[in-house]
Amino acid sequence: xxxxxxxxxxxxxxxxxxxxxxxxxxKILDSFDIVSIVSEVNDRFDVQIPAKELVPENFNxxxxxxxxxxxxxxx
Amino acid sequence: MRINVLDYLDETAARLPDKVSFRxxxxxxxxxxxxxxxxxxxxxxxxxxxAKEPVAVYMSKTPSEIASFMAVLExxxxxxxxxxxxxxxxxxxxxxNLKPRAVICDESTQENAKRLAxxxxxxxxxxxKDDEEIPAALDAVRAAMIDTDPCYIMYTSGSTGIPKGVAVxxxxxxxxxxxxxxxxxxxxxxVFGSQTPFYFDAxxxxxxxxxxxxxxxxxxxxxxxxxxxKLVDFLNEYKINTLCWVVSALTMISAFGVLDEVVxxxxxxxxxxxxxxxxxxxxxxxxxxxxxxxxxLYGPTETTGVSMYYEIDREFEDDEPIPLGRPFENVDxxxxxxxxxxxxxxxxxxxxxCVTLGYYMDKERTSEAFxxxxxxxxxPEIIYRTGDIARRNDRGELVFVSxxxxxxKHMGHRVELGEIEAVADSASEVARSCAIYIRxxxxxxxxxxxxxxxxxxxxxLKEKLPRYMVPTKVHKVDKLPLTPNGKIDRxxxxxxxxxx
Numbered sequence: 386x387x388x389x390x391x392x393x394x395x396x397x398x399x400x401x402x403x404x405x406x407x408x409x410x411x412k413i414l415d416s417f418d419i420v421s422i423v424s425e426v427n428d429r430f431d432v433q434i435p436a437k438e439l440v441p442e443n444f445n446x447x448x449x450x451x452x453x454x455x456x457x458x459x460x
Numbered sequence: 461m462r463i464n465v466l467d468y469l470d471e472t473a474a475r476l477p478d479k480v481s482f483r484x485x486x487x488x489x490x491x492x493x494x495x496x497x498x499x500x501x502x503x504x505x506x507x508x509x510x511a512k513e514p515v516a517v518y519m520s521k522t523p524s525e526i527a528s529f530m531a532v533l534e535x536x537x538x539x540x541x542x543x544x545x546x547x548x549x550x551x552x553x554x555x556x557n558l559k560p561r562a563v564i565c566d567e568s569t570q571e572n573a574k575r576l577a578x579x580x581x582x583x584x585x586x587x588x589k590d591d592e593e594i595p596a597a598l599d600a601v602r603a604a605m606i607d608t609d610p611c612y613i614m615y616t617s618g619s620t621g622i623p624k625g626v627a628v629x630x631x632x633x634x635x636x637x638x639x640x641x642x643x644x645x646x647x648x649x650x651v652f653g654s655q656t657p658f659y660f661d662a663x664x665x666x667x668x669x670x671x672x673x674x675x676x677x678x679x680x681x682x683x684x685x686x687x688x689x690k691l692v693d694f695l696n697e698y699k700i701n702t703l704c705w706v707v708s709a710l711t712m713i714s715a716f717g718v719l720d721e722v723v724x725x726x727x728x729x730x731x732x733x734x735x736x737x738x739x740x741x742x743x744x745x746x747x748x749x750x751x752x753x754x755x756x757l758y759g760p761t762e763t764t765g766v767s768m769y770y771e772i773d774r775e776f777e778d779d780e781p782i783p784l785g786r787p788f789e790n791v792d793x794x795x796x797x798x799x800x801x802x803x804x805x806x807x808x809x810x811x812x813x814c815v816t817l818g819y820y821m822d823k824e825r826t827s828e829a830f831x832x833x834x835x836x837x838x839x840p841e842i843i844y845r846t847g848d849i850a851r852r853n854d855r856g857e858l859v860f861v862s863x864x865x866x867x868x869k870h871m872g873h874r875v876e877l878g879e880i881e882a883v884a885d886s887a888s889e890v891a892r893s894c895a896i897y898i899r900x901x902x903x904x905x906x907x908x909x910x911x912x913x914x915x916x917x918x919x920x921l922k923e924k925l926p927r928y929m930v931p932t933k934v935h936k937v938d939k940l941p942l943t944p945n946g947k948i949d950r951x952x953x954x955x956x957x958x959x960x
Contacts, residue, residue, distance in 0.1 A: 395933070398915040409686070416685040417871070420712065421932060424901075436716040439687050 386451050392425045393447060406446040414444060422450070432457045463607035464630050465637075466533050468672040469495055476648070476674040482523035484679040489523040491674065497527040497589045499598055502534025504588035505562065506597050508581060511536055514613060514820070516560040518542040518551075518573045519585060521658055521679055526667060528564045528585050529612070529658075536601040537562075538610035540625070541659040544569050545682075549924045551576050553623055554615050557821055564588075607631035613820050614661050616761050617875050617929070619866065621882030625820035626661075626761045635813040636764040637668040639788035643769055644729060644755065646702065650675035651726075653700035655685070655709050661761045662734065662872070665704035675702075685709060688718040695724040703727065704757070706734035706872025708902070711741040719748035733757035733766065734872030736860060739776045746772075758784040758860075761874075762829065762844050763814040767791045770857060783857040784850060788814075793858070795850060800834040805851035807864060809833075811843045866950070868897040870904060873928045877950075880906065880921070880929055887912060887920045894940055895931060896954045903932040907953055909940055 393402045396418050400408075408414045414422075422444075423434050432454050443453045462468070469491070472481075477492035489497070505515065515532045517539050519525040525541075532539040540558060542551055555576055564583045565573040574582060607630045615623040646669045654677050656662040670677045678698045684691040692713065694700075703710070703724075710732055713719065730745065730752055737756065746754065759767035770785025787793040791814050795806035811833060818826035833841040849861040866877040877895040884893040884906055893908035908917065917934050941949040 399919060409683075412683070414686070415927065416682075416712070417927060417930075419686045421903075423716075434716075436689050436718040436721055439689060439716060441687060444686075 386447070388429060389426075389451050389454065390447055392422065392429065396421060402447040406448075408447075409441040409445045419444065426450075426454060430454055430458065462634055464533070464602060464605055465611060465633055465668065465671070466498075466530065466602070468637075468668070469498065469530060472671060472674045479648075479674055480676050481670055481674075482526050482677045482679065484522055485681060487523055489527065494523075494527055494530065494671075496593070497524075498530030498534050499593045499595075500591040501528060501531025501564075501583075501585070501588045502598055502601075503594040504583065504591040505531065505535035505537065506594065506601065507591075508562070508583075510562045510581070511601075512609075513537055513562070514540050514558050514560050514610075516540045516542050516555070516558065516563045516577070516580070518544070518563055518569045518577075519566040520544045520568050521654075521682070522566070523679070524566065524585055524589070525658055527589065529667075531588070532564070533611065534598055534601070536605055536609075538612055538627070540613045540615075541657075543657050543659045544572075545657070546659070546926055547922075547924055548572070548576065550623065550926060553621075554625070555580075557622070557625055558613070559821075605630075607634070608817075610817060614659060614761055617867070617873075617879050618825070619876040619878030619882075621879050621886075624822060624825055627817040627820045628764055629817055632764045632813055632816055633664070633668065635790060636664070636766070636788075637672055639790065640665065640766055641669050641673060643788065644669070644702075644731060646673055646675055646729075648674045650702050650729075651698065651700050652677040652702050652704065653695055653698070654679045655703070655705045656872070660873070661765050662704065662706060664765045665731065665757070685712065688713045688716050689722060692718055692722050692724050696722075696726065699726045700724065701726045702729045702731075704731040704733075707732050707737045707741075708735070708871045710745065711738065714741045714744040719744055723748050727752050729753050729755070731755045731757045733759075735869040737782050739778050739780060739782065742772070742776070742782065756782050756785060759814070760844070760846050760848075762816050762846070763791075763810045763812075764816055767810055767814050768793060768858065781859055783853065783855075783859045785857050790814075794835075795852065795858075796834065796845075802835065805861065806849065808846040808848045808850050808858070809843050810846065811841070815842055815844045868904075870897065870902065871928045873926075875904070875929050877904075880904065880925065880931065883924045884908060884917065884921060884934075886924075887917055890917060892940065892948070894948045894950055894953055896950060896957060898954065898957050900958060904929070905957055906931040906934045907937050907940060908934065909937060912936070 473491040473495040480488045529539045563577045611630045613625040618624040652666040654666045666677045754772040756770040757766040792811040797803035797806040833843045847864045850858045880895040889912035891910040941952045943949045
């Protein structure tokens with residue numbers, strides 16, 4: 386989780402990723418960020434995020450994204 | 461003879477008054493409404509004494525923004541699209557160059573517009589779109605116009621940090637749209653899915669064929685480009701059959717494997733441009749949608765829009781570039797080598813009606829790129845030097861090789877690395893900086909010397925630069941590498957980052 390927060394902080398240092406639950410709804414993340422996140426997650430966790438998981442719910446908070454990564458790692 | 465792009469609107473509004481022209485998720489505007497709004501808005505501008513001058517259109521991307529472009533033209537003025545997502549500093553720089561006396565805004569941009577536009581007269585679109593039409597005044601304006609009068613100005617990246625405003629006249633735009641519609645074979649059944657922002661000339665590909673031929677353009681919500689499955693669902697929901705998109709928007713769909721799950725089933729034509737389409741990604745599209753026509757579209761803002769095209773008609777190896785192809789009718793394209801001699805490899809130069817008026821209020825930079833044809837010393841003839849290097853293959857097609865300078869293509873946008881550096885160098889405690897582009901990863905990174913914290917530099921850049929120009933990473937370094945003659949060694953930095 387810490388490493389994920391780090392990836393997110395690299396993109397937006399001014400956002401409280403531990404607590405924010407509206408990263409998509411409040412347009413904090415944009416399409417450039419999503420592309421970077423998907424490629425960083427792939428690099429660092431060796432996890433490919435498949436197309437059907439690219440939905441707002443999985444990116445609205447760091448926790449949701451972390452849950453997704455954990456779920457994909459288990460598969 | 462057509463001398464004004466509004467002639468297209470008049471003809472189509474008479475032929476197909478009740479057909480939808482532009483729509484988004486919330487609203488739809490028919491051709492007759494589009495024309496009425498344009499004439500009402502145009503009358504309002506005329507009444508205020510606005511004539512033959514630039515009018516900034518600072519609105520969110522909606523069908524109303526198109527209507528307001530048309531209103532500006534009805535008043536005999538030329539429109540300048542300002543995007544609600546542009547950073548404030550860029551808008552200020554544009555206004556400084558443009559000095560507009562009139563700005564059209566909507567509810568969402570009103571506050572910012574007031575703050576940035578100085579003494580300019582503000583028009584709220586909703587207030588003027590139903591204004592009383594003054595036919596006599598509109599007719600008089602139209603009758604007095606000629607086709608070399610400007611139609612719009614679009615701002616692009618400039619290496620000094622000051623954006624350049626490319627001014628384009630009606631004649632160039634008409635010439636472009638006539639050829640473009642012929643090559644692409646659009647018709648009344650065409651439904652465009654609009655991806656590109658209206659301040660970017662790529663959007664002309666949707667807007668003007670729609671007005672000329674009576675097609676429909678559906679404005680796609682920006683946020684869908686984060687979620688490709690939903691994006692494809694949207695294309696199907698609105699029965700979108702034609703995409704003229706930047707490559708990165710297309711590869712966003714294919715690279716995530718979306719096409720294995722769902723395909724845009726109404727699709728017939730895919731025009732792509734802005735950068736090179738990686739063959740691997742193209743193949744995924746071709747495999748999922750084999751009957752679609754795929755057409756590479758190339759051309760800089762300075763020559764109106766697209767000047768060259770190639771419809772894919774054969775197989776390509778993974779490392780073989782898709783050609784730029786051949787010029788449109790009425791465009792001459794030739795390659796000049798370092799000695800200004802015609803060559804099979806050299807800088808792409810263009811001649812014809814496509815060559816635009818030049819950079820607005822910027823003689824110096826205009827004269828660097830818009831020059832007398834070096835092959836003609838008999839009469840005045842201005843050509844545009846693109847700065848793109850290409851070669852001719854054995855089929856006679858042009859193939860992109862590289863840039864002459866430090867301009868790159870990122871997410872479909874032209875970016876001058878020098879502009880990023882100029883802004884970074886203005887941050888406090890940044891001594892000097894070097895921006896590099898890592899092709900394989902399609903990302904921009906910035907290296908700098910100075911005491912400033914990396915996070916502070918990044919936030920500063922985000923405030924000042926458009927989103928697509930903001931580096932993915934910034935690196936504080938003790939010393940930037942230098943070339944033997946003391947310049948920052950961009951190549952060495954790039955190589956180092958690429959090998960990481």
